[in-house]
Amino acid sequence: NAGVMQNPRHLVRRRGQEARLRCSPMKGHSHVYWYRQLPEEGLKFMVYLQKENIIDESGMPKERFSAEFPKEGPSILRIQQVVRGDSAAYFCASSPPSGQVYEQFFGPGTRLTVL
Amino acid sequence: RKEVEQDPGPFNVPEGATVAFNCTYSNSASQSFFWYRQDCRKEPKLLMSVYSSGNEDGRFTAQLNRASQYISLLIRDSKLSDSATYLCVNTGGFKTIFGAGTRLFVKA
Numbered sequence: 001n002a003g004v005m006q007n008p009r010h011l012v013r014r015r016g017q018e019a020r021l022r023c024s025p026m027k028g029h030s031h032v033y034w035y036r037q038l039p040e041e042g043l044k045f046m047v048y049l050q051k052e053n054i055i056d057e058s059g060m061p062k063e064r065f066s067a068e069f070p071k072e073g074p075s076i077l078r079i080q081q082v083v084r085g086d087s088a089a090y091f092c093a094s095s096p097p098s099g100q101v102y103e104q105f106f107g108p109g110t111r112l113t114v115l
Numbered sequence: 116r117k118e119v120e121q122d123p124g125p126f127n128v129p130e131g132a133t134v135a136f137n138c139t140y141s142n143s144a145s146q147s148f149f150w151y152r153q154d155c156r157k158e159p160k161l162l163m164s165v166y167s168s169g170n171e172d173g174r175f176t177a178q179l180n181r182a183s184q185y186i187s188l189l190i191r192d193s194k195l196s197d198s199a200t201y202l203c204v205n206t207g208g209f210k211t212i213f214g215a216g217t218r219l220f221v222k223a
Contacts, residue, residue, distance in 0.1 A: 041215065043159065044213075045213070048209055106158035
Protein backbone atom coordinates (compact mmCIF):
# COMPACT_ATOMS: atom_id res chain seq x y z
CA ASN A 1 0.00 0.00 0.00
CA ALA A 2 1.71 3.15 -1.18
CA GLY A 3 1.88 5.97 1.27
CA VAL A 4 0.89 9.57 0.71
CA MET A 5 2.54 10.88 -2.42
CA GLN A 6 3.41 14.46 -3.15
CA ASN A 7 4.91 16.01 -6.22
CA PRO A 8 6.98 17.72 -7.08
CA ARG A 9 9.35 17.23 -4.18
CA HIS A 10 11.12 20.48 -4.98
CA LEU A 11 9.70 23.43 -6.84
CA VAL A 12 11.41 26.66 -7.78
CA ARG A 13 9.37 29.63 -8.90
CA ARG A 14 10.09 33.27 -9.60
CA ARG A 15 8.04 35.95 -7.90
CA GLY A 16 4.69 36.38 -9.62
CA GLN A 17 4.51 32.86 -11.03
CA GLU A 18 2.03 30.19 -10.01
CA ALA A 19 2.85 27.11 -7.96
CA ARG A 20 0.80 23.92 -8.11
CA LEU A 21 1.42 21.26 -5.49
CA ARG A 22 -0.15 17.83 -5.83
CA CYS A 23 -1.04 15.27 -3.21
CA SER A 24 -2.31 11.73 -3.67
CA PRO A 25 -3.65 10.30 -0.39
CA MET A 26 -3.12 6.77 0.78
CA LYS A 27 -5.38 4.20 -0.83
CA GLY A 28 -8.75 4.21 0.89
CA HIS A 29 -8.24 7.63 2.47
CA SER A 30 -10.69 10.36 1.54
CA HIS A 31 -9.60 13.09 3.95
CA VAL A 32 -6.73 15.36 2.97
CA TYR A 33 -4.98 18.06 4.98
CA TRP A 34 -2.44 20.63 3.88
CA TYR A 35 0.17 22.17 6.17
CA ARG A 36 2.92 24.72 5.72
CA GLN A 37 6.20 24.68 7.60
CA LEU A 38 8.56 27.60 7.53
CA PRO A 39 12.25 26.96 8.30
CA GLU A 40 12.81 26.29 11.99
CA GLU A 41 9.10 26.60 12.73
CA GLY A 42 6.23 24.22 13.44
CA LEU A 43 3.54 22.94 11.13
CA LYS A 44 0.71 25.34 10.41
CA PHE A 45 -2.64 23.94 9.38
CA MET A 46 -3.94 25.37 6.12
CA VAL A 47 -6.94 23.43 4.87
CA TYR A 48 -8.89 20.21 5.34
CA LEU A 49 -10.70 18.66 2.40
CA GLN A 50 -12.82 15.68 1.61
CA LYS A 51 -13.65 14.59 -1.90
CA GLU A 52 -15.15 17.61 -3.70
CA ASN A 53 -15.61 19.52 -0.43
CA ILE A 54 -13.58 22.01 1.55
CA ILE A 55 -14.35 21.26 5.20
CA ASP A 56 -12.12 23.78 6.97
CA GLU A 57 -9.98 26.41 5.29
CA SER A 58 -9.44 28.57 8.34
CA GLY A 59 -5.66 28.35 7.95
CA MET A 60 -5.54 29.44 4.34
CA PRO A 61 -4.40 32.96 3.50
CA LYS A 62 -7.34 34.92 2.13
CA GLU A 63 -5.66 35.75 -1.16
CA ARG A 64 -3.64 33.85 -3.74
CA PHE A 65 -4.08 30.42 -2.11
CA SER A 66 -6.67 27.83 -3.09
CA ALA A 67 -7.11 24.10 -2.68
CA GLU A 68 -9.24 21.42 -4.24
CA PHE A 69 -9.75 17.69 -3.98
CA PRO A 70 -11.69 16.56 -7.03
CA LYS A 71 -13.66 13.37 -7.34
CA GLU A 72 -10.90 11.95 -9.50
CA GLY A 73 -7.24 12.72 -9.20
CA PRO A 74 -5.00 14.24 -6.57
CA SER A 75 -5.61 17.15 -4.27
CA ILE A 76 -4.09 20.38 -5.55
CA LEU A 77 -2.78 23.32 -3.53
CA ARG A 78 -2.45 26.31 -5.80
CA ILE A 79 -0.53 29.46 -5.00
CA GLN A 80 -0.92 32.32 -7.43
CA GLN A 81 1.56 35.18 -7.86
CA VAL A 82 4.04 33.68 -5.44
CA VAL A 83 6.15 35.91 -3.19
CA ARG A 84 9.38 35.16 -1.35
CA GLY A 85 7.46 34.66 1.89
CA ASP A 86 5.72 31.64 0.33
CA SER A 87 9.02 29.73 0.41
CA ALA A 88 8.39 26.83 2.75
CA ALA A 89 7.82 23.10 2.97
CA TYR A 90 4.23 22.15 2.20
CA PHE A 91 3.08 18.86 3.64
CA CYS A 92 -0.01 16.94 2.77
CA ALA A 93 -1.54 14.35 5.08
CA SER A 94 -4.42 11.93 4.71
CA SER A 95 -6.67 9.94 6.98
CA PRO A 96 -9.36 7.33 6.40
CA PRO A 97 -13.07 8.14 6.14
CA SER A 98 -14.68 7.82 9.53
CA GLY A 99 -16.68 9.65 12.13
CA GLN A 100 -13.79 9.08 14.50
CA VAL A 101 -10.59 11.02 14.51
CA TYR A 102 -7.70 9.04 13.16
CA GLU A 103 -4.06 9.86 13.03
CA GLN A 104 -2.85 11.51 9.87
CA PHE A 105 -0.25 10.05 7.54
CA PHE A 106 2.08 12.53 5.92
CA GLY A 107 3.62 12.75 2.50
CA PRO A 108 7.30 13.67 2.02
CA GLY A 109 6.43 17.30 1.35
CA THR A 110 7.06 19.77 -1.44
CA ARG A 111 9.79 22.32 -0.84
CA LEU A 112 8.89 25.54 -2.57
CA THR A 113 11.57 28.11 -3.21
CA VAL A 114 10.59 31.50 -4.56
CA LEU A 115 13.42 33.44 -6.15
CA ARG B 116 -2.02 31.84 24.51
CA LYS B 117 -1.10 29.27 21.86
CA GLU B 118 -3.54 26.42 21.38
CA VAL B 119 -0.78 23.88 21.92
CA GLU B 120 2.36 24.77 23.83
CA GLN B 121 5.46 22.67 24.21
CA ASP B 122 8.75 22.93 26.04
CA PRO B 123 10.90 25.07 23.76
CA GLY B 124 14.00 22.89 24.01
CA PRO B 125 16.43 21.94 22.72
CA PHE B 126 17.10 19.07 25.07
CA ASN B 127 20.69 17.81 25.00
CA VAL B 128 21.02 14.48 26.76
CA PRO B 129 23.57 11.65 26.87
CA GLU B 130 22.78 8.20 25.59
CA GLY B 131 20.89 6.18 28.15
CA ALA B 132 19.24 9.20 29.78
CA THR B 133 15.55 9.54 30.51
CA VAL B 134 13.93 12.62 29.06
CA ALA B 135 10.41 14.01 29.47
CA PHE B 136 8.52 16.36 27.19
CA ASN B 137 5.51 18.35 28.30
CA CYS B 138 2.67 19.82 26.32
CA THR B 139 -0.38 21.85 27.31
CA TYR B 140 -3.43 22.56 25.23
CA SER B 141 -6.09 25.21 25.56
CA ASN B 142 -9.08 23.64 23.80
CA SER B 143 -11.01 21.67 26.39
CA ALA B 144 -13.07 20.13 23.55
CA SER B 145 -9.99 18.40 22.13
CA GLN B 146 -10.78 14.78 21.54
CA SER B 147 -7.65 12.99 20.42
CA PHE B 148 -4.01 13.40 21.20
CA PHE B 149 -0.86 12.21 19.51
CA TRP B 150 2.90 12.51 19.60
CA TYR B 151 4.65 12.76 16.24
CA ARG B 152 8.32 12.68 15.49
CA GLN B 153 9.93 14.76 12.77
CA ASP B 154 13.48 14.26 11.57
CA CYS B 155 15.33 17.14 9.95
CA ARG B 156 13.78 18.04 6.57
CA LYS B 157 11.47 15.02 6.68
CA GLU B 158 7.75 14.57 7.13
CA PRO B 159 6.23 14.06 10.60
CA LYS B 160 5.59 10.45 11.52
CA LEU B 161 3.21 9.18 14.16
CA LEU B 162 5.03 8.04 17.27
CA MET B 163 2.07 7.14 19.43
CA SER B 164 -1.48 8.02 20.33
CA VAL B 165 -2.16 9.27 23.84
CA TYR B 166 -4.96 7.90 25.99
CA SER B 167 -6.33 9.00 29.33
CA SER B 168 -5.22 5.73 30.87
CA GLY B 169 -1.68 6.31 29.64
CA ASN B 170 0.06 4.08 27.20
CA GLU B 171 3.48 2.61 26.74
CA ASP B 172 5.34 1.42 23.68
CA GLY B 173 8.76 0.04 24.47
CA ARG B 174 10.89 2.88 25.79
CA PHE B 175 8.15 5.46 25.21
CA THR B 176 5.37 6.33 27.64
CA ALA B 177 2.63 8.87 26.98
CA GLN B 178 0.26 10.36 29.53
CA LEU B 179 -2.82 12.54 29.23
CA ASN B 180 -4.34 14.60 32.02
CA ARG B 181 -7.60 16.07 30.78
CA ALA B 182 -8.29 17.99 33.98
CA SER B 183 -5.01 19.89 33.65
CA GLN B 184 -5.07 19.83 29.82
CA TYR B 185 -1.61 18.39 29.84
CA ILE B 186 0.18 15.70 27.81
CA SER B 187 3.58 14.21 28.40
CA LEU B 188 6.03 11.93 26.63
CA LEU B 189 8.72 10.04 28.49
CA ILE B 190 11.64 8.44 26.68
CA ARG B 191 13.74 6.00 28.66
CA ASP B 192 17.23 4.77 27.78
CA SER B 193 17.69 7.38 25.04
CA LYS B 194 19.37 6.27 21.82
CA LEU B 195 21.27 8.36 19.32
CA SER B 196 18.49 7.60 16.85
CA ASP B 197 15.96 9.33 19.11
CA SER B 198 17.42 12.68 18.07
CA ALA B 199 14.57 14.47 16.35
CA THR B 200 11.85 17.04 16.94
CA TYR B 201 8.84 15.79 18.87
CA LEU B 202 5.46 17.29 18.05
CA CYS B 203 2.47 17.33 20.34
CA VAL B 204 -0.83 17.17 18.44
CA ASN B 205 -4.44 17.43 19.41
CA THR B 206 -7.62 17.25 17.41
CA GLY B 207 -11.15 18.39 18.12
CA GLY B 208 -13.94 18.49 15.59
CA PHE B 209 -12.31 19.22 12.26
CA LYS B 210 -9.27 20.96 13.64
CA THR B 211 -5.86 19.44 14.12
CA ILE B 212 -3.35 21.56 15.96
CA PHE B 213 0.37 20.86 16.05
CA GLY B 214 2.66 22.23 18.69
CA ALA B 215 5.84 23.96 17.56
CA GLY B 216 7.87 20.94 18.60
CA THR B 217 10.67 20.19 21.03
CA ARG B 218 14.04 19.32 19.62
CA LEU B 219 16.00 16.48 21.20
CA PHE B 220 19.69 15.83 20.72
CA VAL B 221 21.04 12.58 22.12
CA LYS B 222 24.82 12.47 22.32
CA ALA B 223 27.23 9.59 22.67
